[in-house]
Every structure is written in structure tokens, then in C-alpha cells.
Amino acid sequence: MRKFIIRRLIQFIPLLIGMTFISFLIIQLAPGDYFTQLKMNPEISPETIENMKKNFGLDKPVIIQYFYWLRNIFTFNLGESFSYHVPVSYLIKIRLKNTISLSIFSIFLTWIISIPFGIYGAVNDKKFHEKLLSFLAYIGISLPSFFIAMLLIFFISKTAVLPLGGTRSIFYENATYFERFLDYMKHLLTPGLVLTISGIGSLYRLMKNNFLESLNSPYIFTAYAKGLPTWKIYFKHALRNAINPMITIFGYELSGILSGAGLVEIITGWPGMGRLILEGVLSFDLYLVMASLLIGGILLIFGNLFADILLALVDPRIRLR
Amino acid sequence: MKEILKLEDISVGNEEVKILRDIEFEVKKGEIISVVGESGCGKSMTLRTIIKLLPKNLKILKGRVYFEGIDITDLDEEKMKEIRGGKISIIFQEPSSYLNPLFTIGNQIEEGIKDRIKKEEKKERVMKILKEVGLSENVYYQYPHQLSGGMQQRAMIAMSIINKPSLLLADEPTTSLDITTAFEILNLLKDLVISHNISIIFVTHDISLARFISKEMIVMYAGIIVEKGFSNLIYSNPLHPYTKKLIDCLPEKYNKGERIRTIEGEVISFKNLPNGCPFYPRCEEKKEICEGFLPKEIEIENVSVRCFKYGDFMES
Numbered sequence: 001m002r003k004f005i006i007r008r009l010i011q012f013i014p015l016l017i018g019m020t021f022i023s024f025l026i027i028q029l030a031p032g033d034y035f036t037q038l039k040m041n042p043e044i045s046p047e048t049i050e051n052m053k054k055n056f057g058l059d060k061p062v063i064i065q066y067f068y069w070l071r072n073i074f075t076f077n078l079g080e081s082f083s084y085h086v087p088v089s090y091l092i093k094i095r096l097k098n099t100i101s102l103s104i105f106s107i108f109l110t111w112i113i114s115i116p117f118g119i120y121g122a123v124n125d126k127k128f129h130e131k132l133l134s135f136l137a138y139i140g141i142s143l144p145s146f147f148i149a150m151l152l153i154f155f156i157s158k159t160a161v162l163p164l165g166g167t168r169s170i171f172y173e174n175a176t177y178f179e180r181f182l183d184y185m186k187h188l189l190t191p192g193l194v195l196t197i198s199g200i201g202s203l204y205r206l207m208k209n210n211f212l213e214s215l216n217s218p219y220i221f222t223a224y225a226k227g228l229p230t231w232k233i234y235f236k237h238a239l240r241n242a243i244n245p246m247i248t249i250f251g252y253e254l255s256g257i258l259s260g261a262g263l264v265e266i267i268t269g270w271p272g273m274g275r276l277i278l279e280g281v282l283s284f285d286l287y288l289v290m291a292s293l294l295i296g297g298i299l300l301i302f303g304n305l306f307a308d309i310l311l312a313l314v315d316p317r318i319r320l321r
Numbered sequence: 322m323k324e325i326l327k328l329e330d331i332s333v334g335n336e337e338v339k340i341l342r343d344i345e346f347e348v349k350k351g352e353i354i355s356v357v358g359e360s361g362c363g364k365s366m367t368l369r370t371i372i373k374l375l376p377k378n379l380k381i382l383k384g385r386v387y388f389e390g391i392d393i394t395d396l397d398e399e400k401m402k403e404i405r406g407g408k409i410s411i412i413f414q415e416p417s418s419y420l421n422p423l424f425t426i427g428n429q430i431e432e433g434i435k436d437r438i439k440k441e442e443k444k445e446r447v448m449k450i451l452k453e454v455g456l457s458e459n460v461y462y463q464y465p466h467q468l469s470g471g472m473q474q475r476a477m478i479a480m481s482i483i484n485k486p487s488l489l490l491a492d493e494p495t496t497s498l499d500i501t502t503a504f505e506i507l508n509l510l511k512d513l514v515i516s517h518n519i520s521i522i523f524v525t526h527d528i529s530l531a532r533f534i535s536k537e538m539i540v541m542y543a544g545i546i547v548e549k550g551f552s553n554l555i556y557s558n559p560l561h562p563y564t565k566k567l568i569d570c571l572p573e574k575y576n577k578g579e580r581i582r583t584i585e586g587e588v589i590s591f592k593n594l595p596n597g598c599p600f601y602p603r604c605e606e607k608k609e610i611c612e613g614f615l616p617k618e619i620e621i622e623n624v625s626v627r628c629f630k631y632g633d634f635m636e637s
Contacts, residue, residue, distance in 0.1 A: 218413065219421040224374055226433040226480070227405035236432075240423045316464040317422060 005309065012301050016294070020073075021066060023293050027286060028062045034082040034284040056082070058286075069290060078294075079287030081280075088291045091276065096258075096295070098167060099265070099272035103257040105188055106195035111250075114200050118207025119242075123234065125212055133204070140201025149194040149267040156190060163187050165269030191268040195261055206249065210242040217241065244315055251307020255300035258292070325350045325487055325520050326371065331384035333363075333370050333544075338591040340366050340379060341544045345618075348488065351514055353521040355531030355552065357567070358541035359588050364524045367541070368490045371522075372405050389487065407435050410481035411490040415497050416473035420465040426451075427461035430480045446483065454479045454509060471502035478509060482517065489513070489521045495530070507534055528567050532556045540564045543589050543599035545615075550624030560626040563600045598628070606630060 035053065038044050053059045056079075057068050072079060078088040117133060124130040156162050163169055167187045172180060214220065215238050223233045253260070262274025273292060280288035312318055326348040333341040341363050348354050356364045369375050371386060373393075385394045393404065413419040421429060430447045438446075448458050454475045465473055474494060481489055491510065495503035511534065513519050525531050531538045532552040540548040540561065548561040559565045566584045568574070575581070586603035595601055601611045608629055616627045 218415070218418040221374070222413070222419045222421070222480075225372060225405055225411045227402040227407060227435070228432065229402070232432070237421050237424075241421070244423075315423060316425075317466050 001309075001312065004312075005305070008305050008308070015301065016297055017070070019297050020070070020290065020294055024066045024069065024290060025062065027284075027289060028065065032284060033058075034286065037283070056080070056286075069287070073294070078291040081288045082285045083279075083283050084285075084288075088287050091288065092273070092291060092295070095271060095273045095276050098270060099261060099274065100257055101184075102188060102191055102195070102261055102265070102270060102272055105192045106199065106261070107253055107257075109192065109196045110199040110203055113196070114203035115207055115246075118204050119211050119234070119239070121204065121208040122211035122215060122242075125208075134208075137201040137204045140197060141205070143198065145194060145198040145264050146267050148197050149191075149264050152190060152194055152197075153268065162189055164190060167271060187270075191261065191264050191270040194264050194268060198264075203249075207242065207246060210245055211238060214238045214241040240314065244311070247307050247310045247314065250310070251303045254303030254306060255296075257303075258296045258299050323350045324348065325389055326522075327387040328367075328371070329385045329387065331367075331370060331386065332382040333366060333375065333379055334382055334591075335378055335380065339382070339544060339594065340591055341370065343618075344370075344384070344544075344546060346539055346546065346549060348520045348522060350487070350520055351518045352537070353510070353514060353523050353535040355523045355525060355535040355538040356541060357525060357528045357531045357538055359526060361588055362541045363544040364526075364541055365492050366544075368411060368492055368522065368524060371488075371490060372409055372411060373401055374405070403435070406433050406481075406486075407484045408486050409488045409490065410484070410486045411492065412474070412477045412481050412494050414493040416477045417465060417470065417497075419477065420473060422465055425462055425464055426468070426476045426479075430476070430483055433480060433483055435484050447479075450479045450483055451476075454482075455505075469502075470498050471505060474498060474502075474506050475509065478506075478513075482513060482519070485517060487519060489519050491521055491523045493524055493526065496525075510534070528556065528564075529571055529573070540567070543594065544591065545599060545627065546618075547600065547628070548624065548626045554622070554624050560621060560624055560631065561600075561628050562604050562606050562630070566603075 035049050035058075038049055038052075039046075050059075057065060060068070069079065076089075078092070080086065081088050081091055084091055121130045121133050153164060156164055163183075163186055165187075167184055169183050169187075172183060175183065215234075219241075220233060220237055223237045228237075258273050259277070261270075261272060262278065264270070265272040265274035266278065273295075277289065277292045279285070280292065324347040328344050328346055331341055331344040332339060333344075344363075344367060346354070356367060358364050366375070366379075370381060371388075373381075373386075373396075375381075381394060385392055387393070388404070388409065393401070396404075420426075427444070427447055430450065431443050434443050434446065444461075447461060451458060451460055456472060456475050456479065460468065460472065460476065465476070468476065477494075489510075494510070495506050498506060507530075510521060510523070514521060521535075523531065523534055528538075528540075532555075535552055537550065538552045538555055539546055540555070540563065542563050548555060548559070548564050555564060556568065559568050563584075570582050570584065584603060589595070589599050589602065595612065597613050597615055598604070598607075598611045601607050604611065610629050614629075616629045618625045618627050619631055621631055
């Protein structure tokens with residue numbers, strides 16, 4: 001097992017280099033850059049722009065630029081943002097915290113709700129209340145997340161039960177530590193609920209179908225023929241088999257922590273990575289985009305590794321010795 | 322000799338179809354009885370009726386099931402759970418899919434133990450039973466995918482006899498195995514009959530295998546018993562046209578180079594059963610009466626058969 005993890009970690013390095021190299025090329029070879037916009041501004045002289053290019057090392061060929069960037073990465077220097085004139089790492093730090101707490105909150109909520117409901121739906125398959133659940137799930141799947149966000153924002157603005165936008169209320173400065181936490185959670189609730197509502201439907205259906213499939217398997221018949229109590233058949237034999245394919249999906253969800261919430265963050269005004277990346281891409285802010293791509297790539301790889309390890313723990317057939 | 326299981330006039334189905342009709346037979350203590358027939362003739366359904374694990378859309382329409390002298394037809398679920406895996410257990414055609422892939426063999430056998438004993442005692446009992454079915458103690462810690470088909474079937478058998486049942490239902494237990502492994506499993510089952518005094522209902526589609534393993538056999542077609550009696554008698558002198566055909570198709574009945582014979586026509590589907598004898602469309606000895614009426618069971622020299630060839634006794 002340890003060998004397997006170490007081997008996978010070593011494989012990551014060329015994977016990350018390849019991934020960032022291709023991204024770098026695509027961004028740099030695309031027509032236009034940050035300075036195209038500056039050139040339009042008559043107040044900025046061409047000399048100033050040339051100086052800036054030199055400062056950022058952008059007067060060199062693209063390949064050289066990439067290796068400069070790569071060298072900086074290994075010294076934990078993510079470069080400087082063109083438009084904010086501050087180090088990228090500084091920009092990302094706060095935003096990353098917000099995005100990760102939002103993602104973990106919504107993933108946790110989504111799974112904790114849809115897994116038991118999925119089991120309930122499978123056990124009561126084809127009954128009226130299961131059909132109702134499936135109907136609701138279909139609505140959840142078909143409504144786009146931005147639309148759910150708008151509905152929720154409309155509802156909140158009418159009732160004012162929750163604060164909208166940002167992460168802090170006005171009284172933040174004078175609040176105790178606990179009040180601050182509570183305030184943060186209240187702000188988190190709006191985007192968190194939107195993500196949860198839009199994620200629950202498909203996860204419910206997946207879990208229901210997995211559980212149903214596993215209930216119809218021959219080994220479940222064996223369990224019945226052994227005269228086992230029903231709870232043991234459901235929660236030992238069926239659940240373990242149904243949860244297996246869910247673990248792979250969980251890995252993907254982890255990899256989407258950074259970018260998965262982008263649209264919802266922008267609409268609900270949650271200051272997370274999604275908005276920062278969008279702004280970065282629109283203004284050709286090279287190092288900012290590269291940094292977020294790098295973090296996204298690392299999360300994707302670790303999400304998959306985590307899922308693989310979990311799967312190996314659960315399923316003896318793929319356990320490596 | 323005392324009978325352990327008795328099926329009395331059992332019919333299984335629903336409003337649309339009848340899967341089993343007028344099934345009646347008994348199993349004696351410490352004996353093997355075979356149920357023979359093509360796929361889809363209701364052999365497995367008969368077994369599932371006995372332990373009352375029928376598919377949701379089917380139920381027992383009439384008849385009674387007696388086990389050890391007690392009527393278990395209307396027994397509630399909780400009491401049935403005691404019987405299933407306790408007094409009556411079952412093994413299947415494909416042990417690989419009937420064993421849960423995610424748990425060790427030891428775990429799966431152990432969880433079935435009905436007696437409330439300590440965990441160490443349970444483990445000890447599993448180890449003993451593994452040895453008895455010819456597996457090493459190591460198998461306790463292994464997962465199903467690490468075993469061969471024959472070993473998996475042995476594990477299944479160990480699982481089924483852990484509570485010392487009096488009746489074992491064997492649903493084509495050797496079909497997915499190669500011939501030598503199959504014979505090992507058959508010998509193991511025969512040994513169990515002697516050492517544990519177990520009765521076995523052995524379901525198979527191979528009539529020569531049935532003759533080899535059991536003194537008595539039942540031949541089924543489309544949910545009815547067409548012939549039943551002593552295996553040797555039926556094998557040497559089949560009465561029902563269907564049984565005749567089955568025996569005629571056996572490999573040992575061919576001359577070298579001869580083309581393999583089959584039974585003309587298809588197994589009838591349960592959706593459109595004819596009023597008369599279900600074998601009528603494929604029968605070469607059919608009479609006019611066969612089309613409209615179902616023959617009654619008649620006894621000829623210790624073998625009972627349902628065919629109008631032997632007299633016009635019809636179902637009232």
C-alpha cells in the first residue's frame with residue numbers, strides 16, 4: 001500500500017509539469033495579453049509597457065518564460081499579479097480559504113443528505129413516496145445552479161433571514177470569536193445551500209440505483225437464505241457494495257473543490273477562487289491563472305489518489321500488496 | 322423411513338401466470354432426491370417456494386408445505402428467518418456471484434451462525450467446518466475472488482451446513498464447475514448425507530447426474546411434475562414422452578460421429594400456457610385429448626406419470 005502511494009506521488013511530478021506546460025503555452029499563444037489593454041490607454045507610454053514586460057520576464061521566448069515560472073514554483077513563488085500588483089500567493093490565500101470552506105460545507109451536506117435518502121429510496125422503490133423523492137430529484141437535476149441561486153437570493157432578499165454577499169457583517173469588528181464564526185457560517189449558508197440543492201438530486205439517484213442494484217444481486221439472496229436480519233442485509237451486505245462506486249465520485253468531487261463552485265460564488269457574491277479566476281482569465285493575468293490551474297491540478301490528483309486509497313480499503317479485489 | 326419435507330398440491334404464480342402447478346412430493350430423512358428439467362421449468366422456483374423466498378410478484382396460490390411435520394406455509398417472517406440457514410439451507414449454481422465479494426469467507430460463514438455463542442467459539446466452529454468440506458484454515462481469511470470455483474462451492478457448502486441443517490437445497494451446484502471438480506463436490510454432498518444425516522433436494526438439468534446421485538427423481542416440465550419415482554426405473558424405462566426425449570439426448574446414447582439430437586421446439590413460455598398438457602406442442606406421441614385437458618397423475622409400477630398414453634385420467 002505504501003509503495004503504491006509513493007509510486008503515485010512520484011508519477012504526479014511529470015503529470016503536473018506536463019499539465020502546467022500545456023496550459024502555459026495555450027495562454028501565451030492565444031492572441032492578446034495583459035498589455036494589449038494597457039496599450040489602448042493613451043496615458044501609458046510604450047516605454048512604460050516595455051519596462052513592465054521586462055520586469056515580468058515577458059520579453060523572452062515562451063519556453064524560457066515557462067521555465068522561469070517553473071523555477072519560481074519550486075521556491076514557492078507563484079509570481080506577481082499584473083492587475084493587482086501584489087504577489088499571487090497573497091491574493092489566493094484568503095480566497096482559497098473561502099472556497100474550500102464553501103466546498104467542504106456543501107459536499108458534506110450533500111452527502112449526508114443524499115446517502116440515507118438514496119438507501120431509503122432503494123428500499124421503498126416504486127412506492128408512492130419514493131416516486132415523490134425521485135420527482136424532486138429530477139427537478140433538482142434539471143434546474144441549473146445559477147437559477148437556484150437566483151431563486152434563493154430572491155427569497156432571502158424578501159425575507160432577510162440571511163445576510164447576502166461577502167463573508168462579514170458590519171458588526172464583525174466588535175464581535176467575539178464565536179460570533180464571528182457564526183456570522184461567517186450565516187454568510188456561507190446561501191452559496192452552500194445553492195450548491196447542496198443542485199448536487200443532491202444526482203447523488204440521490206446514483207446512490208439509489210447503486211443500492212437497488214446491490215439489493216438485486218445474488219449475494220443478497222444468499223444473505224436472505226441464511227436468515228440474516230434485514231438490517232444486516234441492508235447495512236452490511238448491500239451498503240458496502242453500493243458505496244463502492246460512490247467513492248470514485250467522491251474523489252472527483254474533491255478535485256472540484258476549487259473550481260466547482262465558481263458560478264455560484266460569482267452570483268451569490270461569495271469572495272472565493274471562482275471569481276478571482278474569472279477576473280484573472282478576462283484580464284490575461286498570467287501568473288494568477290497559472291497559480292489557480294496549478295492548485296486545481298494538485299487537488300484533482302490528490303482527490304483521485306484519495307479515492308483510490310479509500311477504494312482499496314473497501315474493496316479487497318483491487319487491494320494491492 | 323420418516324419424511325422431512327412434504328409439498329402438498331402446491332401452485333405458485335399470480336393473476337397472470339402460474340409458474341408451478343400441483344407440485345407434490347416428499348423428501349425422506351437422510352436421502353437425496355433429484356429434480357430434473359430444462360432451464361425455466363420451475364426447478365429453482367420449487368426450491369424458493371420451500372424457503373418462501375419467492376420473487377415479489379409471485380406467491381403460493383394453493384397447497385401446503387410441511388417441514389418436519391409442521392405446516393410452514395403461513396409461518397411469519399421472523400420464524401422463517403430461524404428456519405432459513407438454520408434447518409433448511411441452500412447452495413447455488415454460481416458460487417462466485419452468490420458470495421459477497423467484499424467480505425472474507427470466514428466472516429460470511431460466521432455471521433450465519435444461529436447459536437448465541439462467543440466469537441472465539443464461532444471462529445472455532447467455522448475452522449472445523451472448513452476442514453470438513455476440504456478447505457484449509459487459511460481460507461477463513463481469504464476473499465471469494467482468491468478461491469477457485471470448486472473452492473468457492475466448498476465454502477458455500479460450509480456456509481450452508483454451519484447450523485447443522487436437516488435439509489439442504491442444492492440448486493445446480495455443479496453446473497458452473499469442470500467435470501472433475503463437479504464430481505468432488507457431488508462426493509462431498511454424498512458424504513454429508515451420511516455424516517450429518519442431511520436430506521438433499523438436488524436440482525439439475527442432467528438426468529444421468531440425477532441417477533448417479535439420488536435414489537429418487539422428479540422430472541419437471543413447465544411447472545408441473547411429469548414423472549416421479551425411482552431414478553433407476555425412470556432412467557431405464559422412461560414413461561413420459563418428455564423424459565424419453567431427455568434420456569435420448571444424453572451423450573452416452575450416441576454412436577460415434579452421429580449428429581447431436583435435441584428436443585424439437587422450444588420450452589413453452591409461462592405467459593401462454595395451453596389448457597392441456599404443456600408438453601403437447603413438442604410431443605411426438607400426442608393425442609387429440611392432450612390439447613384440451615391436463616392429464617392426472619397415475620401410478621405405474623412405482624413410477625407416477627402424467628400422460629394420457631397410460632389412460633384418460635384427467636384433472637377434474
